[in-house]
Amino acid sequence: MAFSFSLAAFIHPQLRHVVAKMSLFDTILFYVVHLLDKFDLWHRLPVLLGLAYLGLRRHLHQRYNLLRVGEVNGKKYDTEEFSYRTADGTCNHPADHLVGSHGTFFGRNMPPSTSSYGLLEPHPVTVATKLLERRKCTDCGSQFNMIACAWVQFMIHDWNDHMEDTEQVELRAPEDVAAGCPLKSFKFFKTRKLPTGSPDLKFGHLNSRTPWWDGSVIYGNNKEGMIRVRTFKDGKLRVSGDGLLEHDDNGIPISGDVRNNWAGFSLLQALFMKEHNAICDMLKEHYPEFDDEKLYRHARLITSAVIAKIHTLDWTIELVKTDTLVAGMRINWYGFLGKRIKDLLGPKFGPILSGLVGFKRPRDHGTPYSLTEEFVSVYRMHSLLPEKIVLRDLKSTTSEDKSLPIQEEIPMTEMIGKEGEKSLSKIGIEQMLVSMGHQSCGAATLWNYPTWMRNLVPHDIDGEERPDLVDMAALEIYRDRERGIPRYNEFRRNLLMIPISKWEDLTDDEEVIEALREVYGDDVEKLDLQVGLHAEKKIKGFAISETAFNIFLLIASRRLEADRFFTTNFNARTYTEKGFEWVNKTETLKDVIDRHFPEMTEKYMRCTSAFAVWNSDPNPRRYLPLYLRPAT
Numbered sequence: 345m346a347f348s349f350s351l352a353a354f355i356h357p358q359l360r361h362v363v364a365k366m367s368l369f370d371t372i373l374f375y376v377v378h379l380l381d382k383f384d385l386w387h388r389l390p391v392l393l394g395l396a397y398l399g400l401r402r403h404l405h406q407r408y409n410l411l412r413v414g415e416v417n418g419k420k421y422d423t424e425e426f427s428y429r430t431a432d433g434t435c436n437h438p439a440d441h442l443v444g445s446h447g448t449f450f451g452r453n454m455p456p457s458t459s460s461y462g463l464l465e466p467h468p469v470t471v472a473t474k475l476l477e478r479r480k481c482t483d484c485g486s487q488f489n490m491i492a493c494a495w496v497q498f499m500i501h502d503w504n505d506h507m508e509d510t511e512q513v514e515l516r517a518p519e520d521v522a523a524g525c526p527l528k529s530f531k532f533f534k535t536r537k538l539p540t541g542s543p544d545l546k547f548g549h550l551n552s553r554t555p556w557w558d559g560s561v562i563y564g565n566n567k568e569g570m571i572r573v574r575t576f577k578d579g580k581l582r583v584s585g586d587g588l589l590e591h592d593d594n595g596i597p598i599s600g601d602v603r604n605n606w607a608g609f610s611l612l613q614a615l616f617m618k619e620h621n622a623i624c625d626m627l628k629e630h631y632p633e634f635d636d637e638k639l640y641r642h643a644r645l646i647t648s649a650v651i652a653k654i655h656t657l658d659w660t661i662e663l664v665k666t667d668t669l670v671a672g673m674r675i676n677w678y679g680f681l682g683k684r685i686k687d688l689l690g691p692k693f694g695p696i697l698s699g700l701v702g703f704k705r706p707r708d709h710g711t712p713y714s715l716t717e718e719f720v721s722v723y724r725m726h727s728l729l730p731e732k733i734v735l736r737d738l739k740s741t742t743s744e745d746k747s748l749p750i751q752e753e754i755p756m757t758e759m760i761g762k763e764g765e766k767s768l769s770k771i772g773i774e775q776m777l778v779s780m781g782h783q784s785c786g787a788a789t790l791w792n793y794p795t796w797m798r799n800l801v802p803h804d805i806d807g808e809e810r811p812d813l814v815d816m817a818a819l820e821i822y823r824d825r826e827r828g829i830p831r832y833n834e835f836r837r838n839l840l841m842i843p844i845s846k847w848e849d850l851t852d853d854e855e856v857i858e859a860l861r862e863v864y865g866d867d868v869e870k871l872d873l874q875v876g877l878h879a880e881k882k883i884k885g886f887a888i889s890e891t892a893f894n895i896f897l898l899i900a901s902r903r904l905e906a907d908r909f910f911t912t913n914f915n916a917r918t919y920t921e922k923g924f925e926w927v928n929k930t931e932t933l934k935d936v937i938d939r940h941f942p943e944m945t946e947k948y949m950r951c952t953s954a955f956a957v958w959n960s961d962p963n964p965r966r967y968l969p970l971y972l973r974p975a976t
């Protein structure tokens with residue numbers, strides 16, 4: 345009794361209630377995680393111990409942070425007949441054809457906010473003006489470049505977008521900040537809110553994109569979208585002669601997703617449509633009996649797996665650049681025993697030893713797959729976008745460190761939407777790709793929200809420009825509140841993380857603390873999630889906050905392990921022998937770039953990953969095996 349009392353006293357008072365709902369086993373795991381959190385220790389541990397911490401934390405999130413929103417009442421179907429990714433994301437879950445399809449509910453990682461603060465408390469435009477708007481562009485150094493920034497939008501447009509209502513809201517800038525705001529007021533559509541029919545979470549929002557990692561950003565989210573991009577010849581997609589996207593008569597790109605596009609995003613769409621077409625050529629050569637439909641279906645499976653693999657083994661490793669995370673992400677794909685053993689023996693030894701990918705059945709931990717409201721919030725990374733694109737002169741000779749002289753600086757406003765498409769076609773795919781490779785992207789910090797996004801022309805779902813401009817910085821604060829996302833401290837408690845009790849727990853930056861006090865007083869509970877995520881002290885090597893990372897830890901695994909085409913059907917039988925080989929041989933974005941532009945990285949890239957700044961140093965050679973390394 346005395347023992348359990350003293351243990352309870354060890355837990356942060358605001359987290360004691362979470363233990364009440366846990367099993368004894370989970371309570372013990374939670375104590376271990378909490379102890380390491382108290383001393384801010386896990387990321388300083390040697391790789392193996394750090395991995396053990398992440399394993400325990402992920403287990404707890406799988407048990408306590410997956411909430412079902414609404415019922416999915418699809419049918420059972422013949423999984424053999426549907427051994428391909430459908431246009432609208434149906435027929436992936438083995439027992440319910442609707443799970444994860446276009447137009448289903450977003451799930452949740454935690455209950456909606458319980459705070460009593462109003463939608464306008466403090467006013468979103470005040471938060472945007474005093475804490476978010478960029479003062480001067482802070483970049484990510486050599487860690488992350490503009491390809492990495494475009495990549496994350498490329499992923500978001502594969503996974504999620506909220507359906508809108510037909511009713512509009514208007515936000516007016518409060519008088520004391522209005523003079524500093526490009527828009528004194530702006531209008532936008534409410535998020536569409538629907539009853540779920542379930543007693544716990546009564547309302548929910550619908551996802552207009554298929555949440556599976558199915559490449560819908562290039563293939564579309566339904567049948568009409570798919571028809572738009574296909575040539576219906578040899579399985580191929582429509583790509584223009586200059587290697588970029590084709591456009592319709594209104595100047596809108598032909599691609600799976602065209603909303604709020606910019607040149608870098610379109611470029612990645614074009615690159616992976618080319619990848620799809622190259623896969624079609626390869627398949628046709630080896631399987632001449634395949635018709636257009638069969639070529640398309642197999643090429644889609646293969647391309648989607650290549651994208652998922654690059655995100656897991658290349659992009660994420662650059663985002664959270666520590667030895668522990670390199671090991672963790674590789675274990676997600678290949679397992680603890682590594683690539684060589686998996687290639688040799690197959691995924692025989694379960695998810696930890698052989699990886700989540702190829703596991704014999706998908707796992708959803710009792711909650712049907714969807715992406716979540718909180719996942720969307722932690723991916724609000726518009727501060728990665730710069731004020732201008734720095735174009736490099738490819739005609740000049742590179743210096744020894746592969747640096748290139750600057751040819752021109754183009755404001756981002758000329759790189760977005762239809763105008764951006766025109767700029768890109770003048771620049772061309774190669775110059776744009778190399779230039780993006782050489783430019784560092786913005787950092788996820790306060791006072792770094794792009795100024796041009798405070799009077800942005802948003803698109804509708806068809807890529808048409810809307811008449812009402814929006815202040816995105818303020819809109820994002822409003823969106824989280826409107827969707828019931830808990831504020832920062834409640835969000836952390838729900839993620840079993842230690843909440844802050846004073847501003848100094850969040851940051852050492854005096855200037856930031858002063859500004860937080862000006863907007864929120866001393867009430868740390870009022871702090872908006874976005875502000876907290878951007879203000880939080882970062883773990884060494886992390887380009888994002890630890891709070892955001894904990895959502896990634898859960899969902900990055902879930903996107904793989906819940907998907908039939910990354911588990912039961914991740915094999916040569918479904919992908920074809922040659923297709924499976926294609927996925928196995930592609931590890932990084934550099935591999936894809938090398939395939940389509942054979943001389944580019946050799947000539948212009950010095951660093952190891954195509955997501956780092958290209959003229960920066962490659963990763964140093966390390967002799968100690970990864971699992972034996974001390975903390976980074």
Ligand code: HEM
Pocket residue numbers: 493494496497500504505506532604605606720721723724725726728729760802803819823
């Ligand atoms: C030029 C580039 C971009 C433009 C013009 C743009 C614009 C927009 C707009 C207008 C919205 C909808 C706002 C609303 O009504 O709620 C949005 C949503 C969003 N954007 Fe971007 N964005 C860009 C790049 C990015 C990047 C680089 C990221 C990084 C992850 C990103 C992440 C998101 C997310 C997570 C949402 C919320 C989606 C949802 O509601 O489900 N965007 N963006």
